[in-house]
Amino acid sequence: MTDRPEAAYDENRDEELRFLDPEPRIHSTARLKGCRIGRYAEVGERVILRDVHVGDFTYFERQGEAIHADIGKFCSIAANARINALDHPIGRPLGHKITYRPNEYFRWQPLDAQWRGERAAKRVTIGHDVWIGHGAVIMPGVVVGNGAVIGANAAVTADVPAYTIVGGVPARPIRRRFSEAIAERLERLALWDWPLERLYDAISDMQKLDITAFLERHETGSV
Secondary structure, rough: OOOOOOOOOOHHHHHHHHHOOOOEEEEOOOEOOOOOOOOOOEEEEOEEEEEEEEEEOEEEEEEEEEEEEEEOOOHHHHOOOOEEOOOOOOOOOOOOOOHHOOHOOOOOOOOOHHHHHHHOOOOOOOOOOEEEOOOEEOOOOEEEEEEEEEOOOOOOOEEOOEEEEEOOOOOEEEEOOOHHHHHHHHHHOHHOOOOHHHHHHHHHHHHHOOOOHHHHHHOOOOO
């Protein structure tokens, strides 16, 4: 019996083996309608998403909800968070949904298309690398900047600047996550747009280096 020759080394195959399947992981109990879900994104148990764009690597923990929202990459969304909470026409004689979804109660009474359009126009925009804590609520039309942190059970009624930590009801700034100078450098570095290969190689530095050392090492792009 002759020996079998060793398989030729396949560099491309070796590259592929470093990365798991990029298809989004969507739990069987989640409900999605009109959504676009990015690579490596995760949608947990009983999450409800309608008209939501979810960026790469972003994940929703259980029982979260979002509607009419654009969510960036690498966002961490804890359980029971609510993005773009339901609005009601409280200026009408009745603020109840009977005034804009009368078709649920009566025949020949159509859905209020104008109200529905106004509601859809109040999109929420979430930047990249945003952490939204357990039970937080983000109201219609709010913009949350890159790198921001929303505290647990916060009610966010106004825009949140990038790299700012907010909390409370209504949510107010607590402190900056990083100094303005560091935040500006992170914005320029834009890790969320790095190719998988570069992210893979930088993981060890993310774990071991402080933020200044990490920036100094990776800003040149020659690592």
